[in-house]
Each structure stands twice: as C-alpha cells, then as structure tokens.
Amino acid sequence: MANPSLQKRNVGTPDALGSWSLRTRSLRRSVWTSCDHPYVAITQTLVCWNDPGYEAGPAPDPLSSRVLVVESGEGQARSTLATVRALAASGYRPVVAVPGARSVVTASRYCGRTIRIPPVEHDDFRSAIEAELAAGGYLTTMVTADAALVALGASVGHLVDKTSLAESANVAGLETPPAELFETGAQLQAATARLHYPIVVKTVFSGAPVQRIDDAVELKRVSDRSGPLLVQPFLSERLRSVAGVMWRGRLVAVIHQLYLRTWPRRCGGACAAVSTGPVPLLEEGVTKLLQGFDGIFHAQFSGDYLLDLNPRPYGSLPLATRAGVNLPSLYCDLLRGAEAPPVPLRAASGYMYRWIEGEVRHVADALASRDMTLGRAAGVLRPRRRVSHGPDSITDPGPTLARLRYAAQSGKWWPRRTSTTDPPDRSGARGSG
Numbered sequence: 106m107a108n109p110s111l112q113k114r115n116v117g118t119p120d121a122l123g124s125w126s127l128r129t130r131s132l133r134r135s136v137w138t139s140c141d142h143p144y145v146a147i148t149q150t151l152v153c154w155n156d157p158g159y160e161a162g163p164a165p166d167p168l169s170s171r172v173l174v175v176e177s178g179e180g181q182a183r184s185t186l187a188t189v190r191a192l193a194a195s196g197y198r199p200v201v202a203v204p205g206a207r208s209v210v211t212a213s214r215y216c217g218r219t220i221r222i223p224p225v226e227h228d229d230f231r232s233a234i235e236a237e238l239a240a241g242g243y244l245t246t247m248v249t250a251d252a253a254l255v256a257l258g259a260s261v262g263h264l265v266d267k268t269s270l271a272e273s274a275n276v277a278g279l280e281t282p283p284a285e286l287f288e289t290g291a292q293l294q295a296a297t298a299r300l301h302y303p304i305v306v307k308t309v310f311s312g313a314p315v316q317r318i319d320d321a322v323e324l325k326r327v328s329d330r331s332g333p334l335l336v337q338p339f340l341s342e343r344l345r346s347v348a349g350v351m352w353r354g355r356l357v358a359v360i361h362q363l364y365l366r367t368w369p370r371r372c373g374g375a376c377a378a379v380s381t382g383p384v385p386l387l388e389e390g391v392t393k394l395l396q397g398f399d400g401i402f403h404a405q406f407s408g409d410y411l412l413d414l415n416p417r418p419y420g421s422l423p424l425a426t427r428a429g430v431n432l433p434s435l436y437c438d439l440l441r442g443a444e445a446p447p448v449p450l451r452a453a454s455g456y457m458y459r460w461i462e463g464e465v466r467h468v469a470d471a472l473a474s475r476d477m478t479l480g481r482a483a484g485v486l487r488p489r490r491r492v493s494h495g496p497d498s499i500t501d502p503g504p505t506l507a508r509l510r511y512a513a514q515s516g517k518w519w520p521r522r523t524s525t526t527d528p529p530d531r532s533g534a535r536g537s538g
Contacts, residue, residue, distance in 0.1 A: 169441055171198045171217070172433075173243050175234060175257075177225035177250040180208025181511060183460065183495050184249040186504055187422035188433050189215050194426070195434035197244075202234060207511050209496060212503035225252045245440055247401070247433060249418050251311040261398065261416045267309050267335050270414055277393035279411045282337040290330040297321045303339040305372060306330075311413065315372040342408030344375070347387050348425060349449070350436050351395045351402060357445045358435050359388060360425040360452035366485070368463030370470050375421045376463025377485075380428045380456045401432050420495070421458045427493035428452035460495035462508075 172192055176185040180203050189199040193215035201210050202220040211219045222233040234257060238246065248254050251265040263269045271281040286309075287293040293306070298321070306327050307315045317339055318324050327334070344367070349359035361384055365377035391404045394414070403419035405412045418433060425432050430452045439445060468485055471477035477485075496504050 169244050170196060171200055171243050172437060173220075173234075173237060173246045174199050174201045174210075175222075175246060175248045175250075175253050176201065176203045176208065176210065177230075177253040177256075178204070179511075180205040180210065181508070182210070182249055183420040184418045184422060186210040186213060186496055187420070187426075188247055188249060188418040189213055190498075190501065191422065191426050191431050191433045192247075192437070193217075195431060195437075197434065197437055200243075202237065204230075207507065207514070209504040209507045209511070212507035214501050214503060225250070225256050230256050231258070244437055247418060251415065251417070254417060255310065259416075264395075264398070264414050264416045265310055267307065267413070270411075274390070274394055274411045274414075277390050279387075279390035279394060280409055282340060282407075282410050282412070284335050284337045287332055287334045287336065289332040290328045290334060292332070293334055293336065294324060294328040297324055300324070300336070301338065305337045305339050307335050307337070309333050309335055311415065314369075317371045340407040340410060340412075342410070344405065344407055344412075345381070345384070345387075346375075346378075346403055346405045346421075347384070347391050348401075348403040348419060348422075348432070349430070350432050350439075351392075351398050351400065352436075352439050352445050353399065354396055355445065356388070356392045356395075356449045357439070358425075358430045358432060358450040358452075359383070360428060360430060361388070361454075362421065362424055362458070365457075366464065366467050368460070368467045370467050373463075374460075375458065376460040376467055378421055378424060378458045380424055380452050380454050380458075382454050383451070399436075401436055420460070423493040423495060424456060424458035425452050427458075427491075428454075428456040455491060457489050457492040458495070459489065459492055461497050463495070 174185060174188055174192075176182055185201065185203075186209055189201060189210055190213065192199045198217045199215065200218045200220065201208070201216050202222045203211060204222055204224045206221075208219075210216055220233075220237055223229045230253075234246070237243075248257065248259070254261055254265060263273050267284075268286060271284065274281050285296075287296070300321075302321075303317055303319045305315060305317055307313070308330075313330075316327060318327070344364035346362050346364070347359065348362070350357050361381045362375075362378045363381050364375045365379060366375075367373040368376040387404075387406060387409070390411075391402070391414075394404075395402060395416075398416055400416060401418050403415040403417075405414070422432065430450050435450070464486065468477065468482045472479070472482055496508065498504075
C-alpha cells in the first residue's frame, strides 16, 4: 500500500497509518482545574471554558504505535502531559518513564503505562531507558527535558548548550544576546561592580530557574549557585517563539506564537500566548540552525534575538494542536513512512494558549506588587474563545487532582511575591530557558 501524504483534517479518525490531526470537541464548560490555592481553583472555574476536549483515537497499528515519553524532575512538566495527550488523540499509545511518584502525567487517562526510572542525575538513568527500549515494541522515544536528552547521549549538545548554541545560531544568520560565562557563582559575584543591570543569569543547560537580577544586592542570591553560569542583558523586546517539526533537512510543520504573559512574571515560560502569522527571517534562520536534526523543536526569541532552543516537546504545545498541527503525531507519522507535505503545514493564526494556574499566579503577583489594576486583572482572566489550555481538562481530570496533591504535600499554595521593580503589567520573561 502506498504511503499516504499528510493531509490537514480538523476532526476525524486516523487512517491506516495514523493521522497527525487532533480529534477535538468544543466544550463550553466550567471546571475545577489544577491550582495551588483555592482562589486559583475558583478563578479557573470561571475562565476555563470552551477548551477542546481530548479524545483518544483508535490505535493505527498496535505493533508500531507505542511511544516512550521520558520525563525528568518532579513530574510536574506541562510538556510531558501535552505530549501524551497529543499522541493519544491520534491513536498512539504513550508509555511514560518518570522518576517521581507524584507525576501529573501518570495520572492522565491517556497514559498507557508508567515506568519508574532513576533520577536523571543518577548513573542508572540511561541504562534504565535503554533496557526498556531493548524490550522492543516502541516506535520512538520523546524526551521532554534537556537534561534527559544530554544524559541519554542525544546528538543535540550543540543546541541545548547555550554557549555553543550562540555560535551555531550566528552561522545560521540568527542574532543572540551578548553573553559572558562565569565558572562559578563566586566568580560572578566578584564581577558585581562592572555588570550593567538588569541582567539575566542562567545555567548553560536548561533546567535550573532563570533569574533576573536588578542590582548588586540581588546578585548575592546567586553567589552559591554552581556553574557554569551565563549572564546576558535583560532584553525588553516582546517574547515570541517558532516551533514545529524538522524532517530530513526540511521544515514540515510550523507555528509562530507571541507571548502575552509569563510565569514567573520576571523570567518564565508562557502562561498566555497567541498564534500569529509567520516571521520569515526567524523561520529561515531556525531552519538553517536545525539542519541535521529530525523531530519537534521550540525556539524562543526576544525581538530578533534567539534566547533558547529546545529540540524536544515544550510547555505550550497544546496551542499548535489547537491551531491545526499536532506536532507529536505528525512526527510519528513520518517515522512510520508517511510522506512529508510538499510545503510546511502552518498553524492557523489567532488561537490562544492559556496555562491558567500561571495566569492566575501572574495576575496575583502583579496585584500584590501594585503593577496591575483590578479592572485590568479582570480583563486578563475573562473567558476567551479559540483557546487551548495547559494541564486543565474536564475530560482528563486526573492531572488536576495530582497537581492538587503535589501542592498540598509540597506546601506550594501561593506564589512568592517578586520584586516591585517590574514595570506595570509587563511580562518580563527575558532569556528564560
């Protein structure tokens, strides 16, 4: 049977070789969704509606539909949950390998099976994954954390190492912010007097929180951090990103999105974003940068400056699915022999992504810092149409309950107030990893 070409379908069941389209239903609803505080839950009940429900499609082929999704950390990654849901929606069977016992993704109805593995920093992490793959029956592996990619020996070191990423990006015609490398936090502390604030401090590999530092006093907070540490200027341009799928040297699917708000507010990931039309200069540069790489990617920019590149699934992945390109399913279809489209599949513009817990935290922090009025807060939190949500789903409530348990056990009931130096109602996440 000839391999089918990938065709865009908004609703439908997978064909014999699988569909990259997500089967969705528009549900107007109120839902008690994931949160870290009763106020968060109540607010989400008011705003989390008209979000597409996820419905698992029939498996295209039991012998080649299992996908091993690898997570690291405490198991709270939104990217892992989004990957599992997107795969299941097109009939694939996600199996999740996770170190912790409090993972939100293993509570999902779409998680086919859970495998307990050692933490990513443990010597047995890689061997545990290799042993599972050696047992056979997997189409591919999707790793949702940079640290896990490095531990597994993936050939993406030049993309996840921010020092080498800058060199590769410049060759591809992309600009990167000026940066200085410090081997230790103590060495960075010694340079206090000559730094031009505000600055952003990040680790060479993504994983540890990115911190904005406004003055020498705040810099003392990172003096005990282990290195190497990368210091860049805090950029004021709007955050945007380019994400998609690369396959055999070609960009086969792409979404452009503009960040509206972030959490943490000063340096964090998108808690609200909107899909936009293409930015050709950035898209061309990313395509050149990713030559030799096959898979899902997410490149983050501040203006025209490349801040970070994730050669893996990412947190706001549901936006691409909602806007018409199911990236995990598309990549799996290509692995199974489906023909790549002659031109890149493009996500529709005008769709919105909301991570409601992050939205509420952003607004609460801005109100506490008196950077946002009550009227503006109400406008931010009002219900929207054409929206995709993060972990929040009335058809898949397990992760919500797991998140609540995690919040209760960890004591993380309310966001820590950040500095009042942020300008009013501004999402200052620059240089986030």
